[in-house]
Amino acid sequence: MSDYFIGLMSGTSLDGADGVLVDFSTPAPRVVTSAAEPFPESFRAELLELNSPSHNELHRAALAANQLAALYARVVRTLLDQAAAPGRPAPRIRVIGAHGQTVRHQPWRTSPEAAGAGYTLQLNAPALLAELTGIDVVADFRSRDVAAGGQGAPLVPAFHQHVFGRPDRAVAVLNLGGMANLSLLPPAAGSASVVGFDCGPGNALMDAWCRQQTGRPFDAGGAWAASGQLIPGLLASLQADPYFALPPPKSTGRDLFSLAWLAEKLAPFATERPEDIQNTLAEFTVGACIAGINSYGKESEKLIVCGGGAFNQHLLQRLQTALPTLRVSTSDQHGLPALQVEAAAFAWLARQAVQRQPGNLPGVTGAAGPRVLGALYPA
Ligand SMILES: Nc1ncnc2c1ncn2[C@@H]1O[C@H](COP(=O)(O)OP(=O)(O)O)[C@@H](O)[C@H]1O
Numbered sequence: 248m249s250d251y252f253i254g255l256m257s258g259t260s261l262d263g264a265d266g267v268l269v270d271f272s273t274p275a276p277r278v279v280t281s282a283a284e285p286f287p288e289s290f291r292a293e294l295l296e297l298n299s300p301s302h303n304e305l306h307r308a309a310l311a312a313n314q315l316a317a318l319y320a321r322v323v324r325t326l327l328d329q330a331a332a333p334g335r336p337a338p339r340i341r342v343i344g345a346h347g348q349t350v351r352h353q354p355w356r357t358s359p360e361a362a363g364a365g366y367t368l369q370l371n372a373p374a375l376l377a378e379l380t381g382i383d384v385v386a387d388f389r390s391r392d393v394a395a396g397g398q399g400a401p402l403v404p405a406f407h408q409h410v411f412g413r414p415d416r417a418v419a420v421l422n423l424g425g426m427a428n429l430s431l432l433p434p435a436a437g438s439a440s441v442v443g444f445d446c447g448p449g450n451a452l453m454d455a456w457c458r459q460q461t462g463r464p465f466d467a468g469g470a471w472a473a474s475g476q477l478i479p480g481l482l483a484s485l486q487a488d489p490y491f492a493l494p495p496p497k498s499t500g501r502d503l504f505s506l507a508w509l510a511e512k513l514a515p516f517a518t519e520r521p522e523d524i525q526n527t528l529a530e531f532t533v534g535a536c537i538a539g540i541n542s543y544g545k546e547s548e549k550l551i552v553c554g555g556g557a558f559n560q561h562l563l564q565r566l567q568t569a570l571p572t573l574r575v576s577t578s579d580q581h582g583l584p585a586l587q588v589e590a591a592a593f594a595w596l597a598r599q600a601v602q603r604q605p606g607n608l609p610g611v612t613g614a615a616g617p618r619v620l621g622a623l624y625p626a
């Protein structure tokens with residue numbers, strides 16, 4: 248019997264929403280179809296503004312959540328249309344897993360006594376999405392893990408282990424979204440031995456610099472970065488942030504690696520060539536991944552890259568050069584296209600939720616134990 252779920256993901260890159268319709272009836276999840284909907288420019292700008300304190304933000308956040316739900320509903324419609332065949336209706340979907348749009352991520356406790364004092368906030372309107380689609384929705388995946396003392400992130404390592412883990416060899420998975428997260432999967436891993444954490448910024452800072460200097464939303468293929476040269480002093484300054492010395496569990500976002508953070512770091516280097524700055528920002532992303540693998544996944548034989556950064560040839564080449572003993576490939580070569588991995592992970596997490604199975608790995612997030620993640624909004 249087929250077992251269809253939809254996963255919807257919109258990450259810190261603020262590029263848009265990715266959706267997949269997945270059949271979980273086979274041992275390896277099968278993506279039936281995928282769809283993406285870019286954020287209109289004005290919506291992207293509004294979400295970016297809502298990432299930091301601003302005027303009347305409760306009202307604006309609620310409206311942005313409704314707009315996101317309408318956009319998510321269009322992705323769902325496209326997925327269902329694509330999955331239908333002449334004379335055959337679209338498959339019946341058990342549940343939609345809708346991640347929402349993170350605008351604040353501050354899971355840390357302010358003091359050891361302040362249990363659950365941190366929080367993570369994803370704008371989302373799951374009731375509206377259930378109303379618009381007529382399908383049950385699971386949302387708010389992260390807050391239960393935070394309530395249990397965890398980071399609430401990353402949540403994808405459990406899914407990475409499910410689809411990319413190997414009994415015979417250690418595998419590293421790098422998700423290059425706006426932020427970057429690493430999953431280090433030992434051979435025959437019990438989930439307790441998986442290491443996973445946000446290693447630092449992924450594309451967000453490179454995107455911001457590219458947009459500011461060239462007007463383009465991202466550096467296609469990394470060609471612009473590849474045309475520049477490293478500025479060692481700038482790289483050292485970027486890498487001096489205390490985040491990089493912290494051991495896992497750890498997670499981050501635009502709260503720390505904001506445009507203001509970047510502007511402060513760039514100020515002393517204002518006379519440098521823009522392409523050299525881009526090259527250095529790319530090296531910053533690569534360096535954090537390499538440091539993570541060297542510290543926690545040295546025995547890995549493969550590095551599987553997913554997320555939109557997998558389209559950045561410059562990043563892939565730099566990773567392969569710096570990690571010569573490891574074979575670098577993209578998730579496409581392992582059966583799951585780069586932009587589908589995170590969306591599929593949230594379809595899987597929604598399935599875990601309705602089966603009342605845990606979605607977090609406490610060894611990754613630092614939560615007190617395994618927890619069922621998310622809340623159900625029946626259609
Ligand atoms: N052709 C490309 N070349 C280089 N980078 C790309 C390309 N396509 C997408 N990207 C990068 O991937 C990002 C989107 O990745 P995604 O995995 O959706 O991140 P998020 O989960 O944060 O939304 C874009 O903002 C851009 O930086």
Ligand SMILES: [Mg+2]
Pocket residue numbers: 256257258260261262263264265
């Ligand atoms: Mg995206």
